[in-house]
Amino acid sequence: MSAPSAPTLNPGEIKAAAERIAGRVRPVTVAPAAEGRFFALEFLQYTGSFKARGALNFLLAHRESQSLPDAGVTIASGGNAGLACGWAARELGIRATVFLPENAPTVKVDRLRSYGAEVRLVGQRYDEARAACEEFAAGSGALASHAYDHPLIAAGAGTLTEEILRGIPGGVDTIVVSVGGGGLFAGVATAALEAGVRVVAVEPENCRALHAALEAGRVVDVPVASVAADSLGATRVSRDALEVAGREGVRSVLVPDEAIVASRQRLWDEHRLAVEHAAATACAYAPEPGERTAIVLCGANTGPGDLT
Structure with a gap:
């Protein structure tokens, strides 16, 4: 069984x-938000986030190359x-084994099991679950997936761009995306720059893996501490994201947690959109005067109880 060409x-x-x-996925809905400002409502995607696109592309590409093992796919997330991987595996009739820390929220464990995934709870920290996942993949032959750091994952996310541009009469100057590990950004930006559209990559001030990598000129590890860390708290960005971020037409922007919380509340107050803090991070970017922007609202796996 040969692996697909890299x-x-x-x-x-x-x-x-x-x-x-x-x-196989839901085409993104684009809605006008204000003069020259549009929302790409990707949180309406299967599993509640853009991740479904990359997970499905990853598995379909391996199926095309006949390199899907009998042991299925595995991921630590x-x-x-993790939700997207479990869902995509169910859609294709593939076994999925998902590793989580023992203290993972019951609601996430239950949701993964509802997709038919086998959930293995290991250790108290994510690193322990990740190590167990790697050991399982090596011993069982299961295909190891990643949350963001793989070209097939990023390419799946990048399919958003054409749908966004097709859905906005007159086009936009800039697409704005939140950045954690960089899979969404890398895919969207690669396609956007090809179409002559600028990209703004927005990170919390204290979850700045991409910004720090740009400053250092290489991928570096960073501490994470933000209200959006549950989704954007990657300690390092992908090499693809760093490479794309260095191209002309890309800006890296940092926003404080206060602005993220305020933009999430504003999305609810003004538009009745209940999204996770990661999605609100992109909305914390203030566009330039006259700049036509499409803002990707990337996910809504959140509890809306703090929105009034």
């Missing part, structure tokens, strides 16, 4: 991803990536 993140891979997942 993909690279480029417009061709994103086009191939769009063809693979067509009809209690967040949106």
Whole structure:
């Protein structure tokens, strides 16, 4: 069973991803928010976040190359990536084994099991669950997936761009995305720059893996401490994200937690949109005068109890 030829993140891979997942994911809805400002409502996607696109593309590409093992797929993630992997595996009739810390929220464990995934609870920290996942993959032959750091995952996320641009008459100058590990940003930006559209990458001030990598000129580890850390708290960004971020037409922006909380509340007050803090992070960016922007609302796996 041979592995697929190593993909690279480029417009061709994103086009191939769009063809693979067509009809299997929900096309993004784009809604006008204000003059020259649009929301891409990707939180309406299956599993509640954009992650479904990359997970499905990853598995379909391996199925095309006949490199899906009988042991199925495995991932260590209690967040949106784990949910997306479990869902995509169910859609394709593939076994999924998801590793989580023993203290993972019951609601996430139950939801994963509702997708038919086998959930293994290991240790008290994510690193322990990740190590167990790696050991399982090596011993069982299961295909190891990643939350964001793989070209097929990023290419799946990048299929958003064409849908966004197609849904906005007159086009936009800039697409704004939140950044954690960089899979969404890398995919969206690769496609956007190809189309002549700028990209703004927005991170919390204290979850700045991309910003720190740009300053250092290489991928570096960073501490994470933010209200949006549950989704954007990657300690390091992908190499693809760093490479794309260095291109002309990309800006890296940091926003404080106070602005993230305020933008999340504003989305509820003004639009009745209950999203997670990661999605609100992109909305904390203040566009330039006259700048037409499409803001990706990437996920809504959140409890709305603190919205009034």
